[in-house]
Amino acid sequence: MNTSDANHLQGKRILLIIGGGIAAYKSLDLIRRLRERGAEVRVAMTQAAQEFVTPLSAGAIAGGHVYVDLFDWRTEFDIGHIRLARDTDLVVVAPATADLMAKMAGGHADDVASTVLLATDKPVLVAPAMNPHMWSNAATRRNLAQLVADGIAVVGPNAGEMAEQGEAGVGRMAEPLEIVAAVEARLVARHETAGSLSGRRGLVTAGPTHEPIDPVRYIANRSSGKQGFAIALAAAAAGADVTLVTGPVSLADPPAVTVIRVESAREMLAEVERALPVDVAVFAAAVADWRVAEPGAQKLKKGAGGTPKLDLIENPDILATVARCRSKRPPLVIGFAAETEHVIKNARAKLDRKGCDWIVANDVSPATGIIGGDRNSVHLVTRDSVESWPNEDKQTVAHKLIVRIAVTLAAAAK
Ligand SMILES: Cc1cc2nc3c(=O)[nH]c(=O)nc-3n(C[C@H](O)[C@H](O)[C@H](O)COP(=O)(O)O)c2cc1C
Numbered sequence: 583m584n585t586s587d588a589n590h591l592q593g594k595r596i597l598l599i600i601g602g603g604i605a606a607y608k609s610l611d612l613i614r615r616l617r618e619r620g621a622e623v624r625v626a627m628t629q630a631a632q633e634f635v636t637p638l639s640a641g642a643i644a645g646g647h648v649y650v651d652l653f654d655w656r657t658e659f660d661i662g663h664i665r666l667a668r669d670t671d672l673v674v675v676a677p678a679t680a681d682l683m684a685k686m687a688g689g690h691a692d693d694v695a696s697t698v699l700l701a702t703d704k705p706v707l708v709a710p711a712m713n714p715h716m717w718s719n720a721a722t723r724r725n726l727a728q729l730v731a732d733g734i735a736v737v738g739p740n741a742g743e744m745a746e747q748g749e750a751g752v753g754r755m756a757e758p759l760e761i762v763a764a765v766e767a768r769l770v771a772r773h774e775t776a777g778s779l780s781g782r783r784g785l786v787t788a789g790p791t792h793e794p795i796d797p798v799r800y801i802a803n804r805s806s807g808k809q810g811f812a813i814a815l816a817a818a819a820a821g822a823d824v825t826l827v828t829g830p831v832s833l834a835d836p837p838a839v840t841v842i843r844v845e846s847a848r849e850m851l852a853e854v855e856r857a858l859p860v861d862v863a864v865f866a867a868a869v870a871d872w873r874v875a876e877p878g879a880q881k882l883k884k885g886a887g888g889t890p891k892l893d894l895i896e897n898p899d900i901l902a903t904v905a906r907c908r909s910k911r912p913p914l915v916i917g918f919a920a921e922t923e924h925v926i927k928n929a930r931a932k933l934d935r936k937g938c939d940w941i942v943a944n945d946v947s948p949a950t951g952i953i954g955g956d957r958n959s960v961h962l963v964t965r966d967s968v969e970s971w972p973n974e975d976k977q978t979v980a981h982k983l984i985v986r987i988a989v990t991l992a993a994a995a996k
Pocket residue numbers: 600601602603604605628629630631678679680681682711712713716
């Protein structure tokens with residue numbers, strides 16, 4: 583794939599389901615954006631959606647019939663709802679109303695939209711849009727959690743002004759181009775990213791750091807380095823010149839990547855600074871926040887002196903140092919946030935605090951098995967949007983991140 587070329591979605595078939603929300607007008611632009619990238623777009627609309635935009639407008643822009651009635655004998659004998667559900671590469675629901683999300687979570691099938699969603703065997707991406715109170719309602723939270731657990735990808739909603747006067751908060755549908763980027767991340771196959779980062783320099787950090795207590799003991803964490811290694815590999819496969827600075831892990835060097843192995847946070851920072859300038863820096867390492875102020879020069883001994891007292895001091899903040907660096911700040915700085923509670927809220931706060939562009943937030947509470955495991959559930963948090971990706975293997979997460987990076991760098995270069 584060449585990301586400066588507009589035909590990323592050539593040959594891809596997308597079924598767009600439009601729900602009944604004010605944001606339905608943006609879906610007309612979404613159809614146009616998908617088609618200009620080469621996608622073939624079929625459209626189905628709920629009855630409520632037709633109160634906001636007409637099937638005539640959607641059909642004119644999509645260049646085909648719009649499916650609105652489950653019991654329409656003409657369309658049922660022509661393509662039929664089961665074929666509509668299957669003859670596609672991806673189903674996109676935009677806007678996904680609170681009602682439609684509830685129906686999906688509950689497995690309802692009482693109109694063409696919900697029936698197709700239940701009948702499809704293809705991946706589904708939803709772009710929720712609703713009033714902030716509807717979005718934060720416990721029922722919607724439950725339905726969202728169910729959809730994510732069912733493997734459905736979510737883009738947005740964003741924070742901002744609502745259509746209703748005086749209402750603001752999280753609930754605006756993601757912009758059409760953000761939805762297109764999420765579609766591309768989902769559909770563009772691995773081999774198609776080849777060359778999308780050629781001519782770019784990338785820096786990735788991975789693994790834990792080890793902070794010495796004495797010559798044989800250290801403070802560490804459970805990071806395996808798998809996610810960072812997968813990102814470095816995917817970036818190299820996309821043609822980037824990649825430097826991977828990793829803490830101590832038991833993973834082999836990925837091919838075609840310059841690997842620098844370090845122990846401590848301070849060594850990692852020094853190598854990161856040496857690797858600059860780059861076009862994109864991804865900080866996936868779990869850097870220790872603290873180190874022992876005065877590690878023992880010799881092995882600490884048990885003895886009459888009692889237990890040793892370890893004074894901790896703060897380590898340098900590698901992400902913030904690079905994100906706030908004046909002369910060599912990479913155009914795209916991406917941090918990782920490992921959280922055990924309030925994952926998105928904490929990720930947003932981290933984005934502001936560190937001054938980076940995106941945060942990839944993951945829930946690392948022990949029950950998730952993410953730390954050290956082979957799969958990951960992440961939320962991609964940017965300045966004004968949140969995307970929740972389904973639980974996937976770390977290679978898929980890496981690949982999708984690389985697609986997003988390639989598209990973003992290509993757009994910035996225009
Ligand atoms: C003016 C107006 C705007 C609405 N906007 C939204 C919206 O943005 N999101 C939403 O979830 N529901 C919205 N609703 C409510 C839905 O239209 C309603 O729940 C409907 O039953 C959804 O049907 P559907 O899910 O089949 O499309 C709105 C209703 C009105 C009258």
